[in-house]
Amino acid sequence: MKRIAIFTPGGVSSGGKRIHVPSLTNIVARLSGKFEISVYSLDSGSERERVAQCGAAVVKYVSAKHDSRSLHKALSLVSAFLVDNSRRRFDLLHGFWGLPSGLLVVLLGKALRIPSLVSLLGGETADLPTIGYGNLARKPTRLLTEWTFRNANSLHVLTKFQNCQLQRLGYNRRNIQVIPIGADESFRNPARDRRPTPPYRFLHVGSLVRVKDQKTLLRAFRQIAQKVQAELRIIGPDYLGGEVQQFVKELGIDHLVSFFGHLPHVRLPDQYRWADVMLHTSLHEAQGVVLAEAAASGVVIAGTNVGLIHDLGNERGISVEPGKDAELASLVVDALQNEKRYFDLASKSAQWASEHTLQWTVQELAAWYLDFLETKG
Structure with a gap:
């Protein structure tokens, strides 16, 4: 069985109190049935919990005794990896996110002559200096990120949107894999066929952060609510100190909007089965896994032309350029008042989701590994 070392800043866990990204955790667990996988996580573990299981994969965390400085944590993790590699050599190195994990695996790969693969799972191709978001928004991270782009043996992006951004940057490599993260099978809702009726149910799932641009979402929702009866649920942790909730009050729609905070996956x-429309107005997305989950649940997707919404196109979703709240509101109301249009959108996005499940993602990643190993072997 081929050995794969995965480096990640966090997000992969067997559960419990540790913060994790459910889709990545599930992917690693399922891949561990096909490969011998060791995960090296920059997430700190207690002295009693430095090693855990994720499926058959072994997850190693940075010791809690190390301080929070990134360099010290990275060196601790590299040391653990080198010990494991000296006992039995790894066949592939895979970094989740470009920095710091992708950079680490490329450096280690060059030093040890092991192929390095990097998955771009976030803001690696983003350049939004006005909100301080994106690896390309600051010179130091831009230089490190672009060096990683050039020197990884292969790159994995989640959407054609990301690939287009890479091409605009001059990276027209043949070995860029476009593999979105599909929804877990538990989100599939094949029986959904109800016609939406007022009050129309809107849902937004995402952290309250600048790049998600919830103010555009709320402006659009207010205009929708002026034309049809509507209510909105917002699910996700708040990192803006109540700013979004205050904006809801300023818009005079606090009686229509409910904040749920973080909910377990x-x-x-x-929540998806409750909703008629998923609103998502980010300034940038690598993908937006919640959009795949909404599509699998039969919810109409509406938002900005980034990430997965860009890839779905106007036949499978409603999309506008970032910041265009009035246009988005108008298109959503038109779809709600046109039954054929609404069901066409829902059925076509659900079809996409049925063809791109989480298990499909695992199979595509496994094929990527195997093709690469055979090519290099």
């Missing part, structure tokens, strides 16, 4: 399927 297992509770999200019920």
Whole structure:
């Protein structure tokens, strides 16, 4: 069985109190049935919890005794990896996110002559200096990120949107894999065929942060609510200190908007089944896994032309350029008042989701590994 070392800043865990990204955790667990996988996580573990299981994969965390400085944490993790590699050599190195994990695997790969693969899972191709978002927004991270782009043996992006951004930057490599992260099978809702009726149910799932641009979403929702009866649920942790909630009050729509905060992933399927429309108005997305989950649940997707919404196109979703709240509101109301248009959108995005499940993602990643190993072997 081929050995794969995965480096990640966090997000991969067997659960419990540790913060994790459910889709990545599930992907690693399923891949561990096909490969011998060791995960090296910059997430700090207690002295009693420095090693955990994720499926058959072994997850190693940075010791809690190390301080929070990134260099010290990275060196601790590299040391653990080198010990493991000296016992039995790894066949592939895979970095989740460009920095610091992607940079680490490329450096280690060059030093040890092991192929390095990097998955771009966030803001690696983003350049939004006005909100301080994106690897390309600051010179130091831009230089490190672009060096990683050039020197990784292969890159993995989640959407054609990301690939277009790479091409605009001059990276026209043949070995860029476009593999979106599909929804877990628990989100599939094949029986959904109800016609939406007022009050129309809107849902937004995402952290309250600048790049998600919830103010555009709320402006659009207010205009929708002026034309049809509507209510909105917002699910996700707040990193803006109540700013979004205050904006809701300023818009005079606080009686129509409910904030749920963070919800466990297992509770999200019920929220998607409740909703008629998923609103998502980010300034940038690598993908937006919540959009794949909404599509699998039969919810109409509406938002800005980034990430997965860009890839779905106007036949499978409603899209506008970032910041265009009035245009978005008008298109959403038109779809709600046109039953054929609404069901066409829902059925076509659900079809996409049925063809791009989480298991499909695992199979595509496994094929990427194997093709690369055979090419290099």
